[in-house]
Amino acid sequence: MTERKPRRPTERQCSVCGQTFTATRYDASTCGPTCRTRAARATRTGLQRRLAAERAVQSLIDQTTESGDAADLGALRRLRRLIDEALTADKIRNDQRDGKLPTA
Numbered sequence: 001m002t003e004r005k006p007r008r009p010t011e012r013q014c015s016v017c018g019q020t021f022t023a024t025r026y027d028a029s030t031c032g033p034t035c036r037t038r039a040a041r042a043t044r045t046g047l048q049r050r051l052a053a054e055r056a057v058q059s060l061i062d063q064t065t066e067s068g069d070a071a072d073l074g075a076l077r078r079l080r081r082l083i084d085e086a087l088t089a090d091k092i093r094n095d096q097r098d099g100k101l102p103t104a
């Protein structure tokens with residue numbers, strides 16, 4: 001996940017099963033289709049967790065807005081913004097993976 005330099009086939013460690021494999025693409029991080037699918041599923045699961053966190057914090061914001069505690073509301077809005085940023089980063093990464101966006 002962290003390195004993406006090599007353009008020639010290189011030995012790498014699969015990010016899912018840990019086995020050494022020969023990467024033929026510079027962005028390969030898994031040894032084959034099975035591990036690639038598992039890695040993609042894990043990413044989606046992470047996204048779903050963050051979406052759930054966003055819903056939870058929004059519901060807290062709504063409740064706090066009614067009770068009117070400005071300090072709590074400020075903290076919750078900062079939290080909400082952090083979650084939004086994480087979601088945006090995920091969306092960009094997924095779009096790049098699916099070929100909807102060019103990789104940087």
Ligand SMILES: [Zn+2]
Nearest residue numbers: 014017031035
């Ligand atoms: Zn693997």
